[in-house]
Structures are given as structure tokens and as C-alpha cells.
Amino acid sequence: MSSGVKETFSRPAPAPPAPAALAAKVRTLAPTMTRSMQRVAETVASDPAGCAALTVTGLAERTGTSEATVVRTSRLLGYPGYRDLRLALAALAAQQATGSAPAVTADIAVDDSLVDVVTKLAQEEQQCLADTAAALDVTQLEAAVAALAAARRIDVYGIGASNLVAQDLVQKLLRIGLIAHAHSDPHLAVTNAVQMRGRDVAIAITHSGRTTDVIEPLRVAFDHGATTIAITGRPDGEIAAYADHILTTSTARESELRPAAMSSRTSQLLVVDCLFIGVAQRTYETAAPALSASYEALAHRHNPRH
């Protein structure tokens, strides 16, 4: 490849294959180029993405030139051949696509395409997670985890969307061998709260911090001497009065199609997961085998085929 050279007019290779400054390079070198090469360079610079999809032959046709010219142009632009120019083109296109999509999360609108919906939703939730993590008070979390790890029994109150979060937490705690219950019926919740004692822990989950049906049982548990934890978006809300530890969830931007009650879920789940992992760490001796055990047990519920 290196002996029989003829048109391999290798400039002393001063230019390492440029990454993104392609347009600039095209402009710089344009005067050096012959007419057909300019056509190629021009095309390539103006539509990297489109050209990345073409073979030499394709690009030659599109520019009304020949394969040879395309290769020559590639060389001039600093690449060993068209193959490499093409790769660089793909890279460039990707960069442009990424860069040009800051997609400052506008509200999700009624006439958004589904692609937009997916993108926006994912971005909003990511933002929500970042906010929650940043705002979470680790001291409070630490205290809550300690209480849970030492708890004799754990009751979790949540209603509506928050009830699902409560169930999620309970499912997890059960998996590591703790005694936990989720309550959505306010009456039963209160009835149970009356039974709570010193080492027991009660957790209330409410975004608004004003959900009476959830505050009530927490208050009762609090009055009976249990350790109480509130997971809420309003740490100054009424519920704060009855909570030993407060874990604040972040309030995501809401929109008409996605009310606050709905978007608080992500934040609550993150908090709940942190609680769980914290507890699992501190009870590792018993938690680890329990986790494996539940995994094993579940395996039998799967169809073994495949």
C-alpha cells in the first residue's frame, strides 16, 4: 500500500483527521480544490447526516461526479479515504443532533407528537430525580433509616397515587424480612396506629402534606410514642407537626396533562428506594439471604422454557 504511489499526493499530513471543524476546513481548502471536488466538499459540509448514509458511489452520483473525485476530496480534507470521512460525518451528525436538541423542556402540549411526549416526559422525570437527590436531607434520611432498621413493625400510610409508593416500600421491606404493612383505608390505619409502641415506625406519604386521611393515622402513631416519618413535598405542611423525621420530595413542574399529584411519584419513589437500600445495608446479615431467597422462590413462577 505504500510502495507504488502515484496519486497518493499525501500532503505532509499536517492535519490530523479533524473531528467537528469540518465546515471550517471545507472553507479553508475550497480555493485549493477543483470544481468537482468543491461540489463534493460543499455537499458534505451542508448535509453531513445525509451524506453519512451514502456510499462512495452514492455520493458521487449525488454530486454528479465520480468515485475517484469523492476519494480525492476525502484525502484533501485530511482523511485516509472515504470510509473514514464517512465515519467522521456520522460522528459530526450525531454531535449536531445532540447539540441542537437542548429541548428546553416546554410543557407537554396537547398537540405534541408522541416522540416529543416521550422525550419531554423522560427529561422532566430526570430533572425531578436530580432535584430530589440534591434536596434530600441526608441527616433526616440517616435517622429514618436507623429507626426502620431497628423497628419491630412498620406501618406505611398513603392514599391515591401515594398509596402505590407505600405499597412499593412495603413490598421491598417484606423482601428483606421486616414486618411492614401498607394502609389505604384511613379507618383501619387509625385502628392499627393505636397499637403502635416505642420501637415501631409509622411512615406517611403525601405530596400535599395536607391529606387528612394520612395525617390522622400518623398523628395517632405519634401520640402513642412510635417513631414517625413523613415523606412529603411540603415540609412545612400540617403533617410536619407529627413527624419525627421529614423527607422532602421535590415538586416537579406540572402541566395540565400531568398534574402535580402525578409527577410527585418519581420523587417519592426515589426517596423510598433510598430508605430501602439504607435499611438493607444496615441489616445486611439478614437482608442478603432474604433477598436471594425471595428471588429463588419467584423463579419457580416463571415459565422455564426459553
Next chain:
Amino acid sequence: MSSGVKETFSRPAPAPPAPAALAAKVRTLAPTMTRSMQRVAETVASDPAGCAALTVTGLAERTGTSEATVVRTSRLLGYPGYRDLRLALAALAAQQATGSAPAVTADIAVDDSLVDVVTKLAQEEQQCLADTAAALDVTQLEAAVAALAAARRIDVYGIGASNLVAQDLVQKLLRIGLIAHAHSDPHLAVTNAVQMRGRDVAIAITHSGRTTDVIEPLRVAFDHGATTIAITGRPDGEIAAYADHILTTSTARESELRPAAMSSRTSQLLVVDCLFIGVAQRTYETAAPALSASYEALAHRHNPRH
């Protein structure tokens, strides 16, 4: 290119060549792959930039396999051949370089501090959301949304952690005036599935794609002519046989303290939210007033003080 087929085991091309969600795709498809293909996929996912510089032969050597295997892997990942995978790799590398956020999330360990736990968890979930959004097949989503918007009645099957997601979806659909039920009892689910007819929609949620208790009712609904939707992390799983539309959730990196079954939740919820918003958009005339109405109704359950 498309006539002489033998090993051209073309799956119905459900996957448009993924752009950036390659790592996620590798994880999703890993179980499907043979050992040597896994080696290739692994290498490619962990060093896109490096691999983009290699030819088939080069990559085959580097992974200690053959060219054939490399091509096979490319196909499985959704590209027509290695050439295209290579282009995608270059694009991916460029994006990563730009994003500059290597953010190599290490596994959550037993002795991590709570601060670390919070940070890592949040990052993992964010990654999971991004992966899911990138890998979601909008065509399938579109079809699923259309079916839901026109449904006479909607049944959702989910067990364990997936049941919470099912409930979440049902709660939301109810809010915009649709008729939806979540089933966790397999017997009742099947009993109900028998009633399903043409315009009805059945949705099964299972991460593994092998949960018999969830597959059964979906199959029954399918056999009775209902439109069926599967939300699963294994689009090639057994459940695929009975699903008209498949929505793929991404498999997050799992660790001992956070098994796959647990971390799939985030991904599932995003998909469910997208479904919901899509349906809400398409039934806006009735959905909007219904949403406000439920908001109003709930306000009365809050303590008015504050």
C-alpha cells in the same frame, strides 16, 4: 442484499437502528445472545470509539471471534450489517465525547455512605429513563395508544412490583374517564379475560416476559380477539407470541442490593406515563374536564387550614 437469504434471520425489523441507546440495547438483548456474540456486544458497548476504528476483521480479532460472529451481532442489535453498526458507533462515540459525562456509575455497595447511595440511585434511575426513552419504539407506542383511546374496556395484568405499575396506569386511565381494571389475581384475571371482545384492550406488564400468571390472561384475551399490549424487558420472550404491540422497557444495571426486578419499575412507569399522556391527548375533549373534575373532588379531602 435481500434475496438470497439463509442465515438472514430477519426478525420483522421491529427495531429501527437505535441511535444512542446502544448500551441499553446490549443489556436487553444479552440473554438472547450466544457467548461469543456477548463478547462482541460487550466490547462494542464498553468502547464504542475504539471499535468504530476497527474493521470487521479487526473487531473479530480483538474479541477473539470470527467476522461472521461480528456480523451476526450487528444484525441482532438491529443494524443491517457491520458497516452500519460501525457508523452508529462513531456517532455514539461523538455524542459521548460531547456530553463529556462519563458518569461511570459504580454499583451500590454495602458500605457506601447514604450520600453515595442517594447519588448513585438517582444517577442509575436517570440513566434508566434515558435508555428507555431512546429505545422505545414509537410506532408500537402509537398503535398501543390508538387502541387504548378507542377501547371499550381495558384490563391490565401485573404481579408483584409490576402490579403497582399496573395500578398506576389504571388509576390514571380512570381519571380521564376510561374503564380500566388492574388484576393481580391470575384466576380472576383469566376469568375476566374470557369476556374480552374486539374493541377491548389487555395489557400485560412483566419484566422477565416469562411470568406465567401474567402471560396466561394475556393469551386468553388475545385468543378472544382483544387487542393485546405487552410491556416487557424481553421483547423476544414468550409473551411476545400473544401481544399485538410490544413496548420494550430497558434493563437497568442491577446489583445485589437492587435486583433487576426492582429496578425495572422506573422504566415501566415511564412507558405507562407515555401511554397515558398519549391517550389523554387523543381523548382531550373528555379527558381534560375529567382531570379537572377529579382534581376538584380531591381538594375536599385536604385539610383547608394553611
Next chain:
DNA sequence: ACCGCGCTGAAAATACCTTTCAGACATGAG
């Protein structure tokens, strides 16, 4: 008009990618 020079694309040569195929290996049945 004629000459020389370098641009240009068709076609040959090569490199790269894809497909085929037969042997190696695993798996389950008898």
C-alpha cells in the same frame, strides 16, 4: 492551430463485508 498540463471518470484492483457450510460442542432421549 498546436502543445502541454492537470482535471476527470470508467474500469481494474484491492480491501472490506457478508454468506455459506461443515465441523465442534452441547443437550436430551433412549
Next chain:
DNA sequence: CTCATGTCTGAAAGGTATTTTCAGCGCGGT
């Protein structure tokens, strides 16, 4: 234990895409 069956795998054959070669052509100078 042995065989039958099916899957995985890489070597090599078969195609494409890229690169190189080379003869023709247009253009400016004399």
C-alpha cells in the same frame, strides 16, 4: 453410555464498497 438432534462457531467462498490506475478531455498559452 451412546446416539440423535440441534445450536454455535469460524474458515473460506462470494459479493460490495472503496481505492487506484490510466486514458481521454478541456483549457490556456504560444
